[in-house]
Amino acid sequence: MSEKDWKKQRRFRQGFASLLQKILKKPLQQTPYTGPLHSVVILAQEKYGDAILLTPLLKQLKQQFPAIAIHVVTFSKATYEFFRSDRHIDTLHCTKGNVWNYYRQMLTKRFDLLFNTKDHPSTSFILQSIIIRAYRKAGIDCEYHRGIYDYLVDLDFHTQIALKNCGLLSILGKPVLSDMCRPYIPPMPVSPAILQFITSLSDRPCIGINISAGGATRYWTEENWLKLTRAFPERQFLVLSAPTEREQKARLERHCPNIIPSPETANLYETNLIVGKTVLLVTPDTAMVHVASCSGIPVIGLYGIAAQDQSRFRPFLVTHRMLISPTALVKDITAEHVIVELNLLLGK
Template structure:
């Protein structure tokens, strides 16, 4: 049923774009304190996180009003006064969509931005029926809908954040390119929860390494034996070790920890993110948490699946980083010896540098 729905949406989008007259191309207006901007960024948490550098820099440079149209899966990422003044949560209900269209038209945005890298049929139909003199998007199949087209940088050559930040090169704003980074600030209650966990389980101010074993997909679970071997290596150093996981992977985490190491799990993304800010090093498979590590400048060693794609991996943008990449569909055949060979020298460099600061 889902496949039929997707095909039907694609058909409707094809019809829309075939009969649609191309929008009049025009220069973008100057963005200043009085400007009202709408940014559309649906889908996943990671998609939202890599958008935050752009929003932060525009808000900082212009002091304008920014509204975000987000999905139920990612809206909370934008809940920060340095990113947005208002967050609108997209609802697929027909009645709600009608109200959303009216709301957008009544707000009279100076510019509407489609931040999606790929063509979204939902966003395309929304752009087609909403009013704004200026609609901006990347050079892709639905470009007819845009009055200003931003070049689409190659996903095989550029980091995803650099591709998103390309929008900023067309806005005539004084933006600090050296300070681009993911912006995310956990709530104080979440920070207190993380601090309580650390104080409960760890005595003394030691270098702390978090080992995250969850990545949303079983294909990116590295295996209990491999994680146990990793911990055995870390036992040679004077460090605290905490196993981190999603609630669904708690069984795996318990097997890995063998009642010797604390396990941190919490259904709240905000609390989990706060815990990233309490560690000195993160070992993790590819997941949105790497972007939180970037926000905190926490060094990361990652395990990445790069299956049938030439895209640049979504690495932490501002963290010291090393990884092992497999071109297979899972991490199943990534052997421990291969990981250890790259992990140990990278970890030791970080460990000895930071241990001096901690002591």
């Protein structure tokens, strides 16, 4: 999408939200929610990283309110598959696919509480917030949510997303402590090849490198990955990648004798099991930063210059180094810079 189109869409979202604010004019509730709490519906964001950072809230809701029925609405098939086996969710819904079935299920229900996890105006999320019937509706505070929701999570925009999601607990009169908010990956099928590989790593401490990224600006170059692994000939590495980088992964494994060839993973749970066996992970700003948080694995994160990415999606509850590019492009972080930081984390 061009910058012109992106700005046009942003103006439309803001205009749509502003119109609803003038129509609805909901007064903001200042005291914690004390109404019925038998059911809650949560609007989950579309990307894997956002999905991972929602899991602490799901876990805490079940722990703090064991009888609550948690309904999660997903807006992509990928996040639907991610949450399918989450034991904290009672019912999972997807806006994609059979639209008639989705609306038939949702419009025949009335929930006690709805929570929109977006911290900026989204037309689809605001529409669902209005269409879905709930006694009270909550969102995250931003200029375009005031007047639309009964309750707003009042945290700084740059607060880490896992903490921002768990801010719903404060609306329910419960404390939010960082240590309570470690994310997790719901269990998914694991292939025999992955199980065998994980077992083989038990006596081989290695460094993980994730070569995939969520967008064109976030990729680090193959040349840089080669420089990094060759700078530590005494260390063993393993490469993690999405299917789109399969060939690059194979080349790195062929050209670097200290890279352990690894089987392809079929889901994030398999990836999480492998990451949990590493001593450290080097990755661009992607969901893999948060996969490492699930297992408490130290991270070197490679970030672009955008401040909101560095703050809202920073490594969470793990030892970490954040390397910031002088530009919007992660590839402008030098290999030498990463080598220095890796030496520091390895204790050299």
